[in-house]
Amino acid sequence: MALDQIFGIAGSALNSQSVRMNTIASNLANAGTVAGTDQDAFRAKRAVFKTIMEQQGSTPGNSYQGGVKVQQISDDPTPVRRLLDPGNPLADKDGYVYTSNVNEMGEMVDMMAASRSYQNNVEVINTARQLLMRTLDLTKA
Amino acid sequence: MNVLDNALGVHAQTLGMRSQRMELLARNIANADTPNFKARDIDFKQVMQQAQDTAMVTTQVGHVAQGDAGSADAVKYRTPFNTAFDGNTVELHVEQAKYGKSAADYQATLNFLEQRVSGIRKALRGD
Numbered sequence: 001m002a003l004d005q006i007f008g009i010a011g012s013a014l015n016s017q018s019v020r021m022n023t024i025a026s027n028l029a030n031a032g033t034v035a036g037t038d039q040d041a042f043r044a045k046r047a048v049f050k051t052i053m054e055q056q057g058s059t060p061g062n063s064y065q066g067g068v069k070v071q072q073i074s075d076d077p078t079p080v081r082r083l084l085d086p087g088n089p090l091a092d093k094d095g096y097v098y099t100s101n102v103n104e105m106g107e108m109v110d111m112m113a114a115s116r117s118y119q120n121n122v123e124v125i126n127t128a129r130q131l132l133m134r135t136l137d138l139t140k141a
Numbered sequence: 142m143n144v145l146d147n148a149l150g151v152h153a154q155t156l157g158m159r160s161q162r163m164e165l166l167a168r169n170i171a172n173a174d175t176p177n178f179k180a181r182d183i184d185f186k187q188v189m190q191q192a193q194d195t196a197m198v199t200t201q202v203g204h205v206a207q208g209d210a211g212s213a214d215a216v217k218y219r220t221p222f223n224t225a226f227d228g229n230t231v232e233l234h235v236e237q238a239k240y241g242k243s244a245a246d247y248q249a250t251l252n253f254l255e256q257r258v259s260g261i262r263k264a265l266r267g268d
Contacts, residue, residue, distance in 0.1 A: 002157070002163065003163065009168055017174075051172050051175055051178055117233075124167050124170055124171075124240065128163065131244060135156075
């Protein structure tokens, strides 16, 4: 029965999109942080998606095959900004602090995209559920 | 059992095929943001043609059912209108439209089946 596999597939997508939303929330929350060194500065996190090819991670009766998972969460390679702020207690000996490389505008756009994708998959599940219920009603025809 | 299969006609088979297609479209929508994912779809016409042309029966365990939508030749990669930078060929609006249409198709097949079932029921009841 293929219709009930839709629940697993779209469910895995819901999970991945919510992980993406979480990383975006983390990025936005840390957008204003500063650090004393280049290494310590906050770097934006990106969720990298991958298709679930085998039966990996599926529980009995619930197949995620063909769904999507978060393969890894990697750092944004964009260089961090250096700001001259001698008054900051974190400033290095030259008076510089290192801000995060979060692009707030880009994160907001990404958040919209993630939320739309989430809604799409909810809609997919709703349709599949309705069809499944109607199929069950066949016994009452 | 054979009588019942004949009474339901092609619709019972069609329902399975349509649900497999919906699963494939759900996969496409789920992977709309996955880099290098290639959208796939079932060539419904070809599957139905196969099922009608050669109505071969599976008599042994190793046999593969004809007109099975899961067979490799029926599932094809979609040609996108525009390609994305990350190698993904899913176009969400296209997939949504196809998912909606195939849901309607599924309901149409269900309606046919409902009519058949209620017909059989009426015949059995005999009133």
